[in-house]
Amino acid sequence: MKAQNLNQIAICAQQQLLTNPNPQLLNPLLSRLTNSKNAFFHLYNQMLSHPFSHNHYTFTHALKACSSHHAHSKALEIHARLIKSGHYVDIFIQNSLLYSYLARNDVVAASNLFRSIPSPDVVSWTSLISGLAKSGFEAQALQHFSEMNSEPRIVEPNAATLVGALCACSSLKTLRLGKSVHAYGVRMIANVNVVFDNAVLDLYAKSGSLKYAKNLFDKMSVRDVITWTTLLMGYARGGYCEEAFGVFNRMVQSAEAEPNEATVVTVLSACASIGALSLGQWVHSYIDSRQDLVVDGNIGNALLNMYVKCGDMQVGLRVFDMIEHKDIISWGTVISGLAMNGYGKRTLELFCRMLVEGVEPDDVTFIGVLSACSHAGLVSEGVMFFKAMKDFYGIVPQMRHYGCVVDMYGRAGLFDEAEAFLRSMPVEAEWPIWGALLRACKIHGNEKMSEWIKGHLRGKRVGVGTLALLSNMYASSQRWDDANKIRKTIRGTGVKKVAGCSWLELELYNNRSDSNYRAQ
DNA sequence: ATAGGGTTAG
Known part of the structure:
Protein backbone atom coordinates (compact mmCIF):
# COMPACT_ATOMS: atom_id res chain seq x y z
CA MET A 1 0.00 0.00 0.00
CA LYS A 2 2.67 2.43 1.12
CA ALA A 3 5.12 1.37 -1.59
CA GLN A 4 2.37 1.82 -4.14
CA ASN A 5 1.88 5.37 -2.91
CA LEU A 6 5.58 6.04 -3.27
CA ASN A 7 5.43 4.64 -6.77
CA GLN A 8 2.52 6.87 -7.61
CA ILE A 9 4.41 9.90 -6.34
CA ALA A 10 7.47 8.91 -8.35
CA ILE A 11 5.42 8.44 -11.51
CA CYS A 12 3.70 11.76 -10.93
CA ALA A 13 7.12 13.40 -10.65
CA GLN A 14 8.29 11.82 -13.90
CA GLN A 15 5.23 13.16 -15.72
CA GLN A 16 5.90 16.56 -14.18
CA LEU A 17 9.50 16.48 -15.34
CA LEU A 18 8.37 15.71 -18.89
CA THR A 19 5.53 18.18 -19.17
CA ASN A 20 6.35 21.05 -16.83
CA PRO A 21 9.55 20.74 -14.74
CA ASN A 22 8.52 23.47 -12.36
CA PRO A 23 10.18 23.47 -8.87
CA GLN A 24 6.97 24.72 -7.19
CA LEU A 25 5.24 21.52 -8.28
CA LEU A 26 8.25 19.19 -7.98
CA ASN A 27 9.40 20.18 -4.48
CA PRO A 28 6.27 18.94 -2.68
CA LEU A 29 6.57 15.62 -4.52
CA LEU A 30 10.23 15.41 -3.58
CA SER A 31 9.42 16.08 0.04
CA ARG A 32 6.93 13.22 0.11
CA LEU A 33 9.67 10.83 -1.00
CA THR A 34 11.90 11.65 2.01
CA ASN A 35 11.32 8.24 3.59
CA SER A 36 12.60 6.36 0.58
CA LYS A 37 16.26 7.11 0.10
CA ASN A 38 16.57 5.76 -3.45
CA ALA A 39 13.40 7.32 -4.83
CA PHE A 40 14.24 10.62 -3.17
CA PHE A 41 17.76 10.98 -4.53
CA HIS A 42 16.74 9.70 -7.95
CA LEU A 43 14.27 12.56 -8.31
CA TYR A 44 16.64 15.01 -6.63
CA ASN A 45 19.38 14.22 -9.16
CA GLN A 46 16.93 14.60 -12.03
CA MET A 47 15.86 17.98 -10.68
CA LEU A 48 19.47 19.09 -10.34
CA SER A 49 20.32 18.21 -13.90
CA HIS A 50 17.97 20.90 -15.16
CA PRO A 51 18.73 24.46 -13.99
CA PHE A 52 15.07 25.56 -13.84
CA SER A 53 13.60 22.51 -12.13
CA HIS A 54 15.04 23.21 -8.67
CA ASN A 55 15.40 26.12 -6.24
CA HIS A 56 16.25 26.88 -2.60
CA TYR A 57 13.46 24.68 -1.28
CA THR A 58 14.90 21.67 -3.07
CA PHE A 59 18.06 21.81 -0.97
CA THR A 60 16.31 22.11 2.37
CA HIS A 61 14.46 18.90 1.53
CA ALA A 62 17.66 17.25 0.40
CA LEU A 63 19.47 18.14 3.61
CA LYS A 64 16.61 16.79 5.67
CA ALA A 65 16.71 13.54 3.69
CA CYS A 66 20.47 13.30 4.30
CA SER A 67 19.89 13.59 8.04
CA SER A 68 17.17 10.99 8.17
CA HIS A 69 19.21 8.52 6.09
CA HIS A 70 22.54 9.32 7.77
CA ALA A 71 23.98 10.23 4.39
CA HIS A 72 26.71 12.40 5.77
CA SER A 73 28.98 12.61 2.74
CA LYS A 74 25.97 13.52 0.62
CA ALA A 75 25.28 16.41 3.01
CA LEU A 76 28.87 17.60 2.70
CA GLU A 77 28.53 17.46 -1.07
CA ILE A 78 25.37 19.57 -0.91
CA HIS A 79 27.12 22.03 1.41
CA ALA A 80 29.89 22.52 -1.15
CA ARG A 81 27.42 22.89 -3.98
CA LEU A 82 25.43 25.51 -2.05
CA ILE A 83 28.50 27.62 -1.42
CA LYS A 84 29.50 27.42 -5.08
CA SER A 85 26.03 28.21 -6.39
CA GLY A 86 25.47 31.19 -4.12
CA HIS A 87 22.38 29.65 -2.46
CA TYR A 88 24.24 29.74 0.81
CA VAL A 89 23.08 33.30 1.61
CA ASP A 90 19.55 32.06 2.27
CA ILE A 91 18.69 31.70 5.98
CA PHE A 92 16.59 28.57 5.40
CA ILE A 93 19.58 26.95 3.70
CA GLN A 94 21.89 28.01 6.54
CA ASN A 95 19.48 26.60 9.11
CA SER A 96 19.08 23.34 7.23
CA LEU A 97 22.83 22.93 7.03
CA LEU A 98 23.20 23.76 10.71
CA TYR A 99 20.62 21.14 11.56
CA SER A 100 22.30 18.52 9.39
CA TYR A 101 25.54 18.93 11.35
CA LEU A 102 23.76 18.83 14.68
CA ALA A 103 21.77 15.76 13.68
CA ARG A 104 25.02 13.84 13.39
CA ASN A 105 26.41 15.32 16.61
CA ASP A 106 29.16 17.27 14.88
CA VAL A 107 29.01 20.11 17.37
CA VAL A 108 32.31 21.65 16.23
CA ALA A 109 31.21 22.04 12.62
CA ALA A 110 27.80 23.21 13.80
CA SER A 111 29.25 25.88 16.10
CA ASN A 112 31.52 27.14 13.34
CA LEU A 113 28.65 27.21 10.90
CA PHE A 114 26.45 29.06 13.40
CA ARG A 115 29.13 31.71 13.82
CA SER A 116 29.23 32.15 10.05
CA ILE A 117 25.49 32.94 9.87
CA PRO A 118 25.28 36.76 9.56
CA SER A 119 21.87 37.16 11.19
CA PRO A 120 20.72 33.98 12.88
CA ASP A 121 16.95 33.78 13.41
CA VAL A 122 14.96 31.98 16.07
CA VAL A 123 15.22 28.70 14.16
CA SER A 124 19.02 28.96 13.99
CA TRP A 125 19.22 29.57 17.74
CA THR A 126 16.73 26.84 18.52
CA SER A 127 18.52 24.29 16.34
CA LEU A 128 21.80 25.10 17.98
CA ILE A 129 20.50 25.04 21.54
CA SER A 130 18.51 21.84 21.24
CA GLY A 131 21.18 20.15 19.13
CA LEU A 132 23.85 20.88 21.73
CA ALA A 133 21.57 19.74 24.52
CA LYS A 134 20.87 16.44 22.78
CA SER A 135 24.55 15.78 22.02
CA GLY A 136 25.53 16.08 25.66
CA PHE A 137 26.79 19.67 25.52
CA GLU A 138 24.13 20.95 27.87
CA ALA A 139 26.26 23.67 29.43
CA GLN A 140 27.09 25.12 26.01
CA ALA A 141 23.41 24.94 25.07
CA LEU A 142 22.49 26.99 28.12
CA GLN A 143 25.32 29.41 27.45
CA HIS A 144 23.89 30.08 24.00
CA PHE A 145 20.42 30.37 25.48
CA SER A 146 21.55 33.08 27.87
CA GLU A 147 23.55 34.77 25.13
CA MET A 148 20.41 34.86 23.03
CA ASN A 149 18.49 36.45 25.88
CA SER A 150 21.07 39.05 26.89
CA GLU A 151 20.67 42.65 25.80
CA PRO A 152 20.36 43.83 23.18
CA ARG A 153 17.96 41.06 22.41
CA ILE A 154 17.66 40.76 18.66
CA VAL A 155 15.83 37.44 18.47
CA GLU A 156 13.02 36.45 20.82
CA PRO A 157 12.95 32.80 21.92
CA ASN A 158 9.73 30.94 21.23
CA ALA A 159 8.23 27.78 22.71
CA ALA A 160 10.57 25.54 20.69
CA THR A 161 13.61 27.44 22.00
CA LEU A 162 12.42 27.04 25.58
CA VAL A 163 11.94 23.33 25.01
CA GLY A 164 15.57 23.06 23.91
CA ALA A 165 16.72 24.91 27.03
CA LEU A 166 14.49 22.77 29.26
CA CYS A 167 16.01 19.66 27.72
CA ALA A 168 19.46 20.87 28.77
CA CYS A 169 18.24 21.76 32.29
CA SER A 170 16.64 18.37 32.63
CA SER A 171 19.82 16.47 31.78
CA LEU A 172 21.83 18.66 34.15
CA LYS A 173 19.09 18.51 36.79
CA THR A 174 19.40 22.29 37.19
CA LEU A 175 16.02 22.82 38.72
CA ARG A 176 16.45 26.54 39.45
CA LEU A 177 17.14 27.60 35.89
CA GLY A 178 14.57 25.12 34.61
CA LYS A 179 11.91 26.64 36.85
CA SER A 180 12.63 30.11 35.51
CA VAL A 181 12.36 28.84 31.94
CA HIS A 182 9.06 27.25 32.95
CA ALA A 183 7.82 30.55 34.40
CA TYR A 184 8.96 32.45 31.34
CA GLY A 185 7.08 30.03 29.09
CA VAL A 186 3.91 30.27 31.15
CA ARG A 187 3.90 34.04 30.59
CA MET A 188 4.92 33.92 26.95
CA ILE A 189 3.09 30.96 25.42
CA ALA A 190 -0.49 31.83 24.61
CA ASN A 191 -2.07 28.51 23.72
CA VAL A 192 -1.93 25.08 25.24
CA ASN A 193 1.39 23.55 24.25
CA VAL A 194 1.73 19.90 25.20
CA VAL A 195 5.32 19.69 23.95
CA PHE A 196 6.39 22.49 26.26
CA ASP A 197 4.46 21.04 29.18
CA ASN A 198 6.05 17.65 28.58
CA ALA A 199 9.52 19.19 28.58
CA VAL A 200 8.76 20.84 31.94
CA LEU A 201 7.31 17.60 33.26
CA ASP A 202 10.47 15.78 32.23
CA LEU A 203 12.57 18.36 34.07
CA TYR A 204 10.68 17.77 37.31
CA ALA A 205 10.60 14.01 36.83
CA LYS A 206 14.33 13.72 36.13
CA SER A 207 15.41 16.01 38.92
CA GLY A 208 13.41 13.98 41.41
CA SER A 209 10.71 16.59 42.13
CA LEU A 210 7.94 14.09 41.75
CA LYS A 211 5.46 16.22 43.67
CA TYR A 212 5.89 19.05 41.18
CA ALA A 213 5.69 16.56 38.36
CA LYS A 214 2.49 15.03 39.63
CA ASN A 215 1.03 18.48 40.24
CA LEU A 216 1.79 19.61 36.70
CA PHE A 217 0.50 16.35 35.27
CA ASP A 218 -2.83 16.80 37.06
CA LYS A 219 -3.14 20.40 35.87
CA MET A 220 -2.39 19.69 32.22
CA SER A 221 -5.50 20.01 30.07
CA VAL A 222 -3.97 18.04 27.20
CA ARG A 223 -1.95 14.89 27.91
CA ASP A 224 -0.54 12.52 25.34
CA VAL A 225 1.42 9.27 25.44
CA ILE A 226 4.64 11.16 26.13
CA THR A 227 3.07 12.92 29.12
CA TRP A 228 2.09 9.61 30.69
CA THR A 229 5.40 7.92 29.86
CA THR A 230 7.39 10.81 31.30
CA LEU A 231 5.53 10.65 34.62
CA LEU A 232 5.89 6.86 34.70
CA MET A 233 9.62 7.15 34.01
CA GLY A 234 9.96 9.73 36.80
CA TYR A 235 8.51 7.34 39.37
CA ALA A 236 10.54 4.41 38.05
CA ARG A 237 13.79 6.38 38.20
CA GLY A 238 13.05 7.63 41.66
CA GLY A 239 12.69 4.03 42.80
CA TYR A 240 8.91 4.31 43.22
CA CYS A 241 8.25 1.31 41.05
CA GLU A 242 4.82 0.41 42.39
CA GLU A 243 3.73 3.98 41.67
CA ALA A 244 5.20 3.67 38.18
CA PHE A 245 3.10 0.59 37.61
CA GLY A 246 0.12 2.46 39.01
CA VAL A 247 0.59 5.17 36.38
CA PHE A 248 0.64 2.51 33.67
CA ASN A 249 -2.48 0.93 35.06
CA ARG A 250 -4.34 4.23 35.19
CA MET A 251 -3.17 5.05 31.70
CA VAL A 252 -4.67 1.85 30.36
CA GLN A 253 -7.90 2.25 32.35
CA SER A 254 -8.40 5.87 31.40
CA ALA A 255 -7.63 5.30 27.70
CA GLU A 256 -6.55 8.93 27.54
CA ALA A 257 -3.50 7.92 25.55
CA GLU A 258 -2.39 4.56 24.22
CA PRO A 259 0.85 3.14 25.64
CA ASN A 260 3.57 2.62 23.06
CA GLU A 261 6.94 0.91 23.00
CA ALA A 262 8.62 3.47 25.26
CA THR A 263 5.81 3.19 27.83
CA VAL A 264 5.89 -0.59 27.91
CA VAL A 265 9.67 -0.79 28.08
CA THR A 266 9.77 1.67 30.97
CA VAL A 267 7.08 -0.04 33.01
CA LEU A 268 8.72 -3.44 32.46
CA SER A 269 12.01 -2.15 33.79
CA ALA A 270 10.16 -0.87 36.86
CA CYS A 271 8.66 -4.32 37.42
CA ALA A 272 12.07 -5.94 36.91
CA SER A 273 13.84 -3.72 39.40
CA ILE A 274 11.53 -4.73 42.24
CA GLY A 275 11.13 -8.32 41.09
CA ALA A 276 7.38 -7.87 40.75
CA LEU A 277 6.54 -10.90 38.65
CA SER A 278 2.77 -10.56 38.83
CA LEU A 279 2.87 -6.93 37.71
CA GLY A 280 5.23 -7.88 34.91
CA GLN A 281 2.89 -10.65 33.84
CA TRP A 282 0.07 -8.15 33.70
CA VAL A 283 2.13 -5.97 31.36
CA HIS A 284 2.93 -9.06 29.30
CA SER A 285 -0.73 -9.86 28.84
CA TYR A 286 -1.36 -6.24 27.93
CA ILE A 287 1.32 -6.48 25.21
CA ASP A 288 -0.29 -9.67 23.91
CA SER A 289 -3.63 -7.92 23.74
CA ARG A 290 -2.17 -5.27 21.47
CA GLN A 291 -1.60 -6.48 17.94
CA ASP A 292 0.70 -3.60 17.10
CA LEU A 293 3.10 -4.32 19.96
CA VAL A 294 5.41 -7.20 19.10
CA VAL A 295 7.62 -9.20 21.46
CA ASP A 296 10.77 -8.35 19.57
CA GLY A 297 13.45 -5.68 19.64
CA ASN A 298 13.28 -3.41 22.68
CA ILE A 299 10.01 -4.81 23.96
CA GLY A 300 11.30 -8.37 23.64
CA ASN A 301 14.49 -7.56 25.51
CA ALA A 302 12.65 -5.63 28.22
CA LEU A 303 10.18 -8.49 28.72
CA LEU A 304 12.98 -11.06 28.82
CA ASN A 305 14.87 -8.96 31.33
CA MET A 306 11.77 -8.70 33.51
CA TYR A 307 11.34 -12.50 33.66
CA VAL A 308 15.06 -13.00 34.29
CA LYS A 309 15.10 -10.49 37.14
CA CYS A 310 11.97 -12.01 38.62
CA GLY A 311 13.62 -15.44 38.49
CA ASP A 312 11.15 -17.02 36.08
CA MET A 313 13.60 -18.58 33.66
CA GLN A 314 11.01 -20.92 32.19
CA VAL A 315 8.91 -18.13 30.74
CA GLY A 316 12.08 -16.11 30.19
CA LEU A 317 13.38 -18.77 27.83
CA ARG A 318 10.05 -18.89 26.05
CA VAL A 319 10.16 -15.12 25.54
CA PHE A 320 13.73 -15.44 24.32
CA ASP A 321 12.62 -17.95 21.69
CA MET A 322 9.86 -15.58 20.58
CA ILE A 323 12.34 -12.80 19.88
CA GLU A 324 12.91 -12.98 16.16
CA HIS A 325 15.79 -10.54 15.88
CA LYS A 326 17.98 -11.58 18.79
CA ASP A 327 20.71 -9.00 19.36
CA ILE A 328 23.71 -9.03 21.67
CA ILE A 329 21.50 -7.67 24.46
CA SER A 330 18.97 -10.50 24.09
CA TRP A 331 21.74 -13.11 24.21
CA GLY A 332 23.50 -11.36 27.07
CA THR A 333 20.30 -11.10 29.07
CA VAL A 334 19.38 -14.75 28.73
CA ILE A 335 22.93 -16.03 29.27
CA SER A 336 23.62 -14.05 32.41
CA GLY A 337 20.06 -14.70 33.52
CA LEU A 338 20.62 -18.43 33.39
CA ALA A 339 23.95 -18.03 35.15
CA MET A 340 22.47 -15.82 37.88
CA ASN A 341 19.62 -18.19 38.47
CA GLY A 342 21.97 -21.16 38.86
CA TYR A 343 21.50 -22.95 35.56
CA GLY A 344 25.18 -23.52 34.79
CA LYS A 345 24.85 -26.20 32.13
CA MET A 354 24.87 -18.22 20.21
CA LEU A 355 28.17 -19.16 18.59
CA VAL A 356 26.49 -21.56 16.18
CA GLU A 357 24.14 -18.78 15.10
CA GLY A 358 27.15 -16.65 14.33
CA VAL A 359 26.62 -13.99 17.01
CA GLU A 360 29.90 -12.59 18.30
CA PRO A 361 30.07 -12.70 22.12
CA ASP A 362 31.27 -9.61 23.98
CA ASP A 363 32.71 -8.86 27.41
CA VAL A 364 29.37 -9.11 29.19
CA THR A 365 28.56 -12.44 27.58
CA PHE A 366 31.77 -13.86 29.01
CA ILE A 367 30.99 -12.66 32.50
CA GLY A 368 27.85 -14.78 32.32
CA VAL A 369 29.69 -17.74 30.84
CA LEU A 370 32.54 -17.63 33.35
CA SER A 371 30.29 -17.24 36.33
CA ALA A 372 28.25 -20.20 35.11
CA CYS A 373 31.43 -22.28 34.94
CA SER A 374 32.38 -21.14 38.41
CA HIS A 375 29.02 -22.02 39.94
CA ALA A 376 28.71 -25.33 38.11
CA GLY A 377 32.29 -26.39 38.92
CA LEU A 378 33.22 -26.58 35.23
CA VAL A 379 36.84 -25.58 35.70
CA SER A 380 38.45 -26.79 32.50
CA GLU A 381 35.63 -25.29 30.43
CA GLY A 382 36.01 -22.01 32.27
CA VAL A 383 39.74 -21.94 31.66
CA MET A 384 39.15 -22.64 27.99
CA PHE A 385 36.51 -19.91 27.67
CA PHE A 386 38.72 -17.38 29.43
CA LYS A 387 41.54 -18.15 27.01
CA ALA A 388 39.25 -18.00 23.99
CA MET A 389 37.88 -14.67 25.16
CA LYS A 390 41.36 -13.15 25.23
CA ASP A 391 43.05 -14.87 22.33
CA PHE A 392 40.26 -15.54 19.88
CA TYR A 393 37.87 -12.67 20.52
CA GLY A 394 40.50 -10.15 21.58
CA ILE A 395 38.54 -9.05 24.64
CA VAL A 396 40.71 -7.52 27.35
CA PRO A 397 39.70 -9.13 30.67
CA GLN A 398 38.24 -6.80 33.26
CA MET A 399 38.24 -7.21 37.00
CA ARG A 400 34.91 -9.03 36.86
CA HIS A 401 36.34 -11.64 34.50
CA TYR A 402 39.36 -12.19 36.73
CA GLY A 403 37.03 -12.46 39.69
CA CYS A 404 35.05 -15.24 38.03
CA VAL A 405 38.18 -17.27 37.31
CA VAL A 406 39.63 -16.89 40.81
CA ASP A 407 36.24 -17.73 42.26
CA MET A 408 36.05 -20.75 40.01
CA TYR A 409 39.38 -22.13 41.23
CA GLY A 410 38.55 -21.31 44.83
CA ARG A 411 35.17 -23.05 44.78
CA ALA A 412 36.81 -26.11 43.25
CA GLY A 413 39.51 -26.08 45.94
CA LEU A 414 42.26 -25.58 43.36
CA PHE A 415 44.31 -23.15 45.40
CA ASP A 416 47.63 -23.58 43.62
CA GLU A 417 45.92 -22.66 40.36
CA ALA A 418 44.19 -19.72 42.03
CA GLU A 419 47.49 -18.44 43.37
CA ALA A 420 49.27 -18.85 40.04
CA PHE A 421 46.42 -17.07 38.30
CA LEU A 422 46.45 -14.20 40.79
CA ARG A 423 50.20 -13.80 40.32
CA SER A 424 49.79 -13.81 36.54
CA MET A 425 47.21 -11.03 36.52
CA PRO A 426 48.50 -7.78 35.00
CA VAL A 427 46.51 -5.73 37.54
CA GLU A 428 46.21 -6.06 41.28
CA ALA A 429 43.12 -8.02 42.28
CA GLU A 430 40.43 -6.00 44.01
CA TRP A 431 39.12 -6.82 47.45
CA PRO A 432 36.03 -8.80 46.57
CA ILE A 433 38.26 -11.27 44.75
CA TRP A 434 40.46 -11.81 47.79
CA GLY A 435 37.37 -12.01 49.94
CA ALA A 436 35.82 -14.71 47.78
CA LEU A 437 39.03 -16.68 47.87
CA LEU A 438 39.28 -16.37 51.64
CA ARG A 439 35.80 -17.74 51.90
CA ALA A 440 36.80 -20.65 49.70
CA CYS A 441 39.83 -21.27 51.93
CA LYS A 442 37.54 -21.41 54.90
CA ILE A 443 35.22 -23.89 53.23
CA HIS A 444 38.09 -26.09 52.12
CA GLY A 445 40.05 -25.61 55.35
CA ASN A 446 43.14 -24.29 53.60
CA GLU A 447 45.05 -22.58 56.40
CA LYS A 448 48.22 -22.02 54.37
CA MET A 449 46.45 -20.18 51.59
CA SER A 450 44.59 -18.07 54.14
CA GLU A 451 47.87 -16.90 55.60
CA TRP A 452 49.16 -15.99 52.14
CA ILE A 453 46.06 -13.92 51.47
CA LYS A 454 46.24 -12.25 54.85
CA GLY A 455 49.82 -11.35 54.08
CA HIS A 456 48.56 -9.63 50.99
CA LEU A 457 45.79 -7.83 52.78
CA ARG A 458 48.03 -6.54 55.58
CA GLY A 459 48.50 -2.79 55.53
CA LYS A 460 46.00 -2.20 52.78
CA ARG A 461 42.54 -0.71 52.84
CA VAL A 462 40.15 -3.57 53.02
CA GLY A 463 36.43 -3.73 52.44
CA VAL A 464 34.31 -4.28 55.53
CA GLY A 465 33.02 -7.59 54.25
CA THR A 466 36.53 -8.94 53.85
CA LEU A 467 37.55 -7.69 57.30
CA ALA A 468 34.51 -9.29 58.86
CA LEU A 469 35.38 -12.55 57.21
CA LEU A 470 38.99 -12.36 58.37
CA SER A 471 37.97 -11.67 61.93
CA ASN A 472 35.58 -14.53 61.80
CA MET A 473 38.25 -16.88 60.52
CA TYR A 474 40.56 -15.97 63.37
CA ALA A 475 37.75 -16.48 65.82
CA SER A 476 36.92 -19.89 64.49
CA SER A 477 40.52 -20.97 64.98
CA GLN A 478 40.45 -19.56 68.54
CA ARG A 479 42.88 -16.73 67.72
CA TRP A 480 40.87 -14.23 69.75
CA ASP A 481 43.52 -11.52 69.90
CA ASP A 482 43.81 -11.35 66.14
CA ALA A 483 40.05 -11.49 65.78
CA ASN A 484 39.56 -8.61 68.21
CA LYS A 485 42.20 -6.54 66.46
CA ILE A 486 40.26 -6.79 63.25
CA ARG A 487 36.94 -6.10 64.94
CA LYS A 488 38.50 -2.88 66.21
CA THR A 489 39.56 -2.00 62.70
CA ILE A 490 36.01 -2.52 61.52
CA ARG A 491 34.72 -0.20 64.22
CA GLY A 492 37.45 2.25 63.29
CA THR A 493 36.17 2.50 59.77
CA GLY A 494 32.94 3.84 61.18
CA VAL A 495 30.92 1.61 58.93
CA LYS A 496 27.88 0.21 60.64
CA LYS A 497 26.58 -1.81 57.80
CA VAL A 498 27.68 -2.55 54.32
CA ALA A 499 26.39 0.23 52.13
CA GLY A 500 26.57 0.33 48.36
CA CYS A 501 28.69 -2.77 48.28
CA SER A 502 28.95 -5.30 45.55
CA TRP A 503 26.85 -8.39 45.54
CA LEU A 504 29.90 -10.42 46.47
CA GLU A 505 30.57 -8.25 49.50
CA LEU A 506 27.01 -8.68 50.60
CA GLU A 507 27.31 -12.39 50.33
CA LEU A 508 30.43 -12.31 52.48
CA TYR A 509 28.65 -10.24 55.05
CA ASN A 510 25.73 -12.60 55.19
CA ASN A 511 28.09 -15.48 55.47
CA ARG A 512 29.62 -13.92 58.53
CA SER A 513 26.26 -13.71 60.24
CA ASP A 514 25.54 -17.31 59.35
CA SER A 515 28.69 -18.63 60.94
CA ASN A 516 28.23 -16.47 64.03
CA TYR A 517 24.84 -17.99 64.36
CA ARG A 518 26.25 -21.46 64.00
CA ALA A 519 28.97 -20.76 66.57
CA GLN A 520 26.34 -19.96 69.18
C1' DA B 1 10.89 24.96 3.07
C1' DT B 2 14.38 25.05 8.32
C1' DA B 3 13.96 24.25 14.79
C1' DG B 4 10.80 21.63 19.99
C1' DG B 5 8.93 16.50 24.24
C1' DG B 6 9.42 10.59 26.77
C1' DT B 7 12.32 4.82 26.59
C1' DT B 8 15.23 -0.05 28.43
C1' DA B 9 18.50 -3.81 28.65
C1' DG B 10 22.96 -8.23 29.51
Missing part, protein backbone atom coordinates in the same frame (compact mmCIF):
# COMPACT_ATOMS: atom_id res chain seq x y z
CA ARG A 346 22.02 -24.45 30.32
CA THR A 347 24.05 -21.26 30.27
CA LEU A 348 26.78 -23.00 28.34
CA GLU A 349 24.28 -24.67 26.01
CA LEU A 350 22.86 -21.30 25.12
CA PHE A 351 26.31 -19.84 24.71
CA CYS A 352 27.10 -22.57 22.19
CA ARG A 353 23.88 -21.86 20.38
